[in-house]
Amino acid sequence: MERKLAAILAADVVGYSKLMEQDETGTLSLLKAHRIEVFEPVVAKHRGRIFKLIGDGALVEFSSAVDAVECAVEIQQRLLQEANGLVLRVGVNLGDVIVDGDDIYGDGVNVAARLEAIAKPGGVCLSGTAYDMVSGKVGCEFEGGGAQRLKNISKPLRVYHCRFEADDHSPTEYENHSEEKRQSIAVLPFSNMSGDPEQEYFSDGITEDIITDLSKVSGLFVISRNSTFSYKGQSIKIQQISSDLGAKYLVEGSVRRSGNRVRVTAQLIDGGTGGHVWAERYDRDLLDVFEVQDDVTRNIVDALKVAIAPMEKQAIARVPTTNFDAYDLCLQGRNLLYEMNRENLEKARHLFERAVELDPDYSLALSGLADCESTIYQYYSSDQTFIEAAISNCNNALALDPDLPEAHASLGIALFLRGSYCEAERMLGRALELDPMLYEAFWNLGFAKLLQNDFEAAAAAYTKASKVRGDDLQSHMMLMNCLSKLGRKEELVSMAQKSLSIAKRRLKLNEKDAPAIYVGAFAHIYVDQLDQAGPWLQQAAEIDSTDPRTSYNLACAFSKVGNVDKAIELLKQSIQAGRPIRMLDWALVDPDLAQARKDPRFDEVIKFWQSKAKENIQNR
CATH class of the missing domain: 3.40.50.10070 (TolB, N-terminal domain)
Incomplete structure (x- = not known):
């Protein structure tokens, strides 16, 4: 078995599945022309060898990391200049590979493929080993991406993103331009x-x-x-x-x-x-x-x-059902989902169940039923049967309609809550292939990445969620949290200003809008404007919420500004309202509760939480 050190380039077309669905013949023709006219000549120019073509992707071997990066940059620049509708992601790694005839295997190849998956559309992402070899030797600058956990790679990996002249058409600006049109x-x-x-x-x-x-x-x-x-x-x-x-x-x-x-x-x-x-x-x-x-x-x-x-x-x-009564029940269920608390979720669950009884083939009703069960488990219960029921209902929905994006998104979050992380991300990815504007898929993906401490990936998902729903305060707050942890100050200030603008507008319409109040407070807190957060928190102190999430978020806000008394009070209120015992582990490490945890009363809160959990088990 021959081993050697090689630079591997992995390239893939962004949004290929959607392009194929919209125009199969045209997309294939475009891809073929790109390979013949751009990709293969540029690879040859930089002394590379294409050793594998996989649908819309390619793997290329180079003996030099400099050649690999220069090739990647030239390909991306050519594509951006031509603006023919194709956009690539490219990853480059320098590592040990196994040679088997004309094919190549090993971690060196696997890492390149994972880097391609996290590269920006139209960009090039390098491993730390490749960066160390090419820094100062190629005609582009680099931006550090921190240590990233890549799928099926055991250790975190340093990554870097190329910045080159064609970044005048960077993904963010490209997306903004698309939105303007x-x-x-x-x-x-x-x-x-x-x-x-x-x-x-x-x-x-x-x-x-x-x-x-x-x-x-x-x-x-x-x-x-x-x-x-x-x-x-x-x-x-x-x-x-x-x-x-x-x-x-x-x-x-x-x-x-x-x-x-x-x-x-x-x-x-x-x-x-x-x-x-x-x-x-x-x-x-x-x-x-x-x-x-x-x-x-x-x-x-x-x-x-x-x-x-x-x-x-x-x-x-597409007609979701031919049974109007089932549709009517679904509308009632969805309406209750928006007014989310434990009581409404149980009512919504019952309505979706009745809809499925009237039309067993109503896949959206099954997906809605699964959402009720996952949400009850996520925020109000530690009973695993809710998750197993949600997964079963999602699988039934997908058996009826394999291309229903909502069902894939619902299954994704249910699998994550069960602990099946890789499968969950695959389902969420499939949901976004089917519907690239599906807010729930972006939100669920952000939540999954955040709980795995992958703040870079979580920020990317919440950014997409906030673009789909530009006024959504929840995704804005989670994005501010990620940006704060990543130290991206300029973006954080911009997001805080945007969040404050939305919160103020919502409060003009409803002065008791709890999310608007606590997101407004956090917007000031995250940019160290604690004095300006004061009036928001004073307004927040008057909220008597029965929603454990609201009470918990407010507890975090008061803890951040040093008002431990109020933080302890709200944390206990959140537990009383039904915050599940399995969320205790997060409260013990949540950075937003750092001040509260220093107080001796925090231990009393934990004991109270545990006693409530035992009480709930006994009352089942």
Whole structure:
């Protein structure tokens, strides 16, 4: 068995699966042309040898790390100049390899492949060994990426990212440019005109489904439900809402449900002028509600002259169930999920179960049921049966619809909570292949990485989540946490300012908005503005929340500013509200509770927590 030292380059196309789904023939033609006209000639120029082609990827051997890096940089520069739609990630490693005929194996190859996976789109990522060899010898600068834990690699690895002239088109700017070209739109909560307040969930459900459908159109940037629903019941001018949300267009409408009939009105409005771009009224049978939603989405897309890919059309036109009663129960369940506490989660769980009883093939209902079970376990219980039930329901959903992104995301978080980390990340990755705008997948991935102390990967996931829902305070807070731990001060200050702006706007609409209050406090705390955090914390002290997450986050905020008395009080309140015993291990190491842990009363809190856990077991 021959061994030798070699530089290995691993390259892969970003978003290949989606490109293939949108235009299989065109993508294959483009990839083939790239290999013949760019990749293979540049590799040959730098004395490399392609020893393996894997679909959209390639592995290349070099005798010199300098040759490998110069080759990688030239390939990326050529692609960026041509702007033909292909974007590569490239990883370069210098390490020991095993030679078997024309093929090469070993850790040297495996590490290069893992580096490619964490490289920025359009970028080049190097191992520490490769960097040590090429630093000062190639025409690009490097940015340290810290020590990274790579999949199936036992020890953390130093990584570096190339910075070269083509970084004028860096991934962040590329993404921003793409967002600028997308039409921004917000769907305001449709009014319930049924005369029955208990039908509110139905009009809210119609609104949410239209938001979901519009989000599937890559040419649109859709403001999230969280933001638009904060205007529910408010009498505010369209132009002001448009300015607040940064949305060029707004959709508003109404729903009237009577017997077996439904009337839906919808109108598309120019946020700058307040003028109507399109309007329509639908009088249909209840069973035609999916057709109405489909028609509203298509008319909006047509009015804005936005191109829509065949795959996107199919996703929008998909009918989730033919049983209206099952759909109605699902809407009620989803509505309770947004008002999340243990009681509502149990009610939602029961509603999803009834929906599945009415239509056993309703994959979205099974996915919703799994989300209830995972969330109960995540925040309120240590009973493992919740996780096993969630995994079973996700598997059933995927057996019915293997390409349902929501089910993959649900399975991902359930597997992570069970401790199956690699499988969980694979499921979350698959969810994002199927729906690159799926917020839940980004959020779950960030949560998984954070609990593994992989702050770099967690920050990347939360950044994506905050781009999908630009107004989502929870992902902003988690991102600030990661940026603080990584010491990325400039980005942290920017995110803190953005979070404060969103929090202030939300508090104008609802002065008791607990997440807005504690995120506003943390935004000041993370940038060492403890005096300015004071008024936010004073407002937070007046919150009497039954949500253990809210109480816990507030305890962390008060501990950070040195108010241990309030931190201890809120931590006990969180436990009383149902914070599960398995979260105790995190409280014992959570950096945000460092001040509180120094207080002798913290030990009393731990004993109280353990006693509550025993009490819950006895009461089962």
